[in-house]
Amino acid sequence: MKILKASKIFQHGKFIENHVILIYRDVIEDVIPCSELGYLTQISEVVDFGECSIIPGFIDTHTHMIGYGLDQHMNLSNFESFEEVKEYISETIKKHKAEVYIFTNFDESKWKRKTIPSKDDLDKISKKPIFLRRICGHIGVGNSSFIDLLGKTNQINPGKCDLMNGIFWEDIPLNIHSLFPPSREVLEDAFLEAQDTFIKNGITTIHEIGSTNNFRFFQHMMRHKKLKIRVRYYISNGVPEYFDKIGLESGFGNSFLKLQGLKFFADGSVGGESALFSFPYGIKKGQGLWLLPENALTIYKRASETNLQVATHSIGNLAIKRVLDIIESTKDYDLFRIEHFEFPDAEDVERASKMEVKISIQPNFALNWGTKGGMYQSKLGDFYINNNPLRILKDKGIKFAFGSDAMPPSPLYGIQAATEHPIPEYSLDLSEAIVRYTEWGSAFTNECNFLGKIEPGLAADFTVLEPGLKSVKATIIGGEIFEYG
């Protein structure tokens, strides 16, 4: 038995004092007043977090841990000149073996020479295939060997590249990690680094969205006892038939790794002017894109018949409306979730509330782009003030939980965004924000009796916050303590 002591414990939506948590192995035994401890202190190990507070472990309901790890792995965002970048690239090539060297997140606007490097610049570094993706993800540059290699895959679209200078935009940079899947070695480095960062930020469970390949990789990590964070996995653009054939349903797996469902895109992003709105916007003056396949309703019905959860990315008001239409037609609202839900029309908030659709919101988006003078305003004009109306969603009884989308993977930053929303009347109070990042997440995977609360019988997953609640002191997953600072 272990006794966890701290100044405050977050239980039933509020902080209580003068209590301790008893855990046995990976489960919460009890929460009792300090005065009742008695002889227990003699037969148990006491872990005293002093003035800190213990809350349930954060559940990040929408993220891409592997993608985040790969982006960090050969990350160019911290370099201040192309000279430094060149040096880092040559060093990396000497250290690692790879078919293609993919570097991400360069930002030439921070360099002295404010131009995107060219094919010739990269040719001078190495004859090995090199590709650099810009921080926005939509533009990249490759050297001659990279272009030769890409030519063999028949993926070059002359409309979306400038081969003279080795510049590519959209498809190639966006899909670079699937076009040239990283080796197991690179994937493992990226995974371990990212997992560390997520746990350091207090995250104990993630709803991870990614490829079948990465799902396989998670299983590999679990077998090798390297999976420390709980993962509920959603396959991007998955096919319900595959699951049907072998009788797989949502929630199959163990307490650390479960297959949870499928994920689709209904529209794109506001930044890329591909989120679908009911009006023209941005520089292109288009309405955005509708990305669900023609037979979406058939796919969704099939998923519902086979008890497979489906998550749909929808950001613009028109995308949200159309996705709700589709879910309404399946008559199985409980099995569906909507991701982002950033600009819902008032009538669709009502509808989503009645249908009790689960909604994963990224409060950090409001702080990243939804501020006055921010990117949303520059693209959408005054309409930006409709972004992420958290308070309204709460008051209307929407079932929503928080996720980070790994931008950045920090629930505390998300909680700050929710409590200090750029549009003050949309703000939530602190307790409400914590509950959305913990308890509500467990409801999305039907695990209310296992995760998200500090109650006897539930998993011993906690986030320990420093006084002031602005940073993480320790993260506890299944009783295992990861301590920081």
Ligand SMILES: [Zn+2]
């Ligand atoms: Zn995402």
